[in-house]
Amino acid sequence: MHEHAHNSDTPAITLTVNGAAVSVAPGTTVAAAILISGSPTRISVTGEPRAPLCGMGICFECRASINGFAHRRSCQVLCDSGMDVRTL
């Protein structure tokens, strides 16, 4: 794993977050891709923007719709080419 998405020896994966293309290194979680895209992962019941807290599937702040599957914990799902991610 590398910090850089465009490392020459690891072809980047391109997916979309709310319609915008994001390139990440293989092994990147969907939660990290959402943060890299600059979007919050969800808006809370009183309208606050939220982003991941625990990073390990406990807090549910990172839940997003992935390829049409709603409420997935995006920190537990790895990015795949062409994935369609929608934040709440």
Place this chain on the structure above:
Amino acid sequence: MNEHFHVLVIGAGPAGISAAVRAAESGGHVGLLDDNPAAGGQIWRKGASLPKPARMWLARLNAASVERLHGWHVFGSPTSGVLFAERTGLASPAAEQADFIELNYDKLILATGARERFLPFPGWTLPNVMGAGGLDAMVRGGLRIKGKRIVVAGTGPLLLAVAAHLAHRGAQILAICEQAPLSRLRPFAMRLLTQPGKVAQGIGLRIATRDAHFYTGCWPVAATGRGRLESVTLQRRGKQWELPCDYLACGYHLVPNLELPRLLGCGIHEGFVTTDKWQQTSIPGVLCVGEPTGIGGVELAIVEGQIAGLAATGRVEKADDLIQKRTRGQRFVRALREAFELDPRLRALPLGETLVCRCEDVPFGVLRDYTSARDAKLHTRCGMGACQGRICGAATEFVFGWAMDSVRPPILPASLSTLAATGARGAHDPSNTTSNQNRRDTL
């Protein structure tokens, strides 16, 4: 799907891996289930160079005859000897490939690990305020932090390890704030002298983060920013100062994941699962290892996991050396607990409008009028959101002294199609199950 295991292990961290590997030596059918996409748990998470014991145990696991169920989580137990699990990631595109599985077992080893304890303070819900382990996990999951300014705070031995890793990834660590005073940490360091490996580890980490300020008796009292974190206010000895930064990595040590042990009715004493010499819980056939039995770190987890793996397959005679090692590890549990005990002043961090329950956005000012978690839950929805009190439960336990002792199935949100599938199997509706006591009666 429906599968039967001689030994089923829940959780693929160090404790679960070592349990599965030793159980598999017996030749029986061993299963290892975890909600993450890969084995290793949180401490041996991919995305960074792994320590030697991690590489060794992961290699042993790969060589062992263990059926791996990665990306699955347990959400219910309809009856003794049976668990229900659902796929954590994406449901499979092929309709015939089920996203629900019924797991039958002769022996169950619970290795559910721990999570960070989070304490509410003004601004803790802002994006880029994360756990210490939380930010570390995000970075291992591909978040780029090169050149980012980071404050690491909270309590516990994890802080130095996280700071060292983030620094290694090119982050600028501005400060490491340990809430425990130096007077408590000194005896902890002395005890560690009996465990040279751990001292070397600590010194190595300190050197790796030598550019950062390391403060003891210090904690964040506020995080501010518009839409995301922009600065942190730290407090030490009555003095406060503000530090502009990109991330705050703040976690107050660890609390065990007890939802599944509770659901099964395992006896719990002072917040941890009680086990006997062979890691056996109060429920016959159910063993428990690692952090749920006491926060003791990787080395103890591996020892307990092995004991359980041997005991579950009737080979206790091989566990003599391990039992001595476990006794030494349990001293470390006590040392950790004493050194990193929370300062009571941390209870005063939330203001009236500070949210305590992040799922349902329930503020501190509303909660302080209630006297129990149950009372607060019924009237304010605190703890009723998606995380089911996993985050706010540990906070209200510390801030208000409320016991978090109830759990209801499904212990993780399950899809309606999954719940329908459980019904189609003739099992009773999990939502009908009530208290722990009732569960114990049925087991």
